[in-house]
Amino acid sequence: ARAWPPLAKPYNELLAFEEEDAGLFFGRERAVGELAGKLRTRPLVFVVGASGAGKSSLVMAGLVPRLRAGGAWRIARMRPGRRPLYNLADALSALMAAEDPADRLRLAEETAGVLEAHPERVLDRGEACLNDAPPGARLLLVADQLEELFTDRKGPRDAGPFLDALAAIGRQTTR
DSSP: OOOOOTTTSSOOTTSOOOGGGGGGOOSOHHHHHHHHHHHHHOSOOOOOOOTTSSHHHIIIIIIHHHHHHHSOEEEEEEOOTTOHHHHHHHHHHHHHSOSOHHHHHHHHHHHHHHHHHOGGGHHHHHHHTTTTSOTTOEEEEEETTTTHHHHOSSOOTTHHHHHHHHHHHHHSOOO
């Protein structure tokens, strides 16, 4: 568990609660239930709200532990940053690659190249994340701080293909 500043426990100021903080996260059970319900029928769900409202905490300390406890979910987390397409590829590669960092790096570079040319192939890569998962397993991609795509003055260099990949996810049907 995270070491909390002495005066902040259990309120952690502006730090988001993480999955390991689930035991300290409470009061948002209804919102977590609504999110989990939406994921059953929708391939793409956005959590939108004001900065500091607790979106990341809701997902990471509320939704993710609930999904892990209730079934076979593979969870990839990424932050768009300056290279959103590569960061997406890296998050997916973490679920596909062996423990070897060199394998993960190679797979992330390969995946980013594929997605740059064919963003819709994100669906194939998502399926690959589930290859060794139990039957019925699903993939949750948490794209935290998505607003960075629109607030970074210089703009991420591969934002277009990244958004195209998200659109491809949104067009699919849940299984």
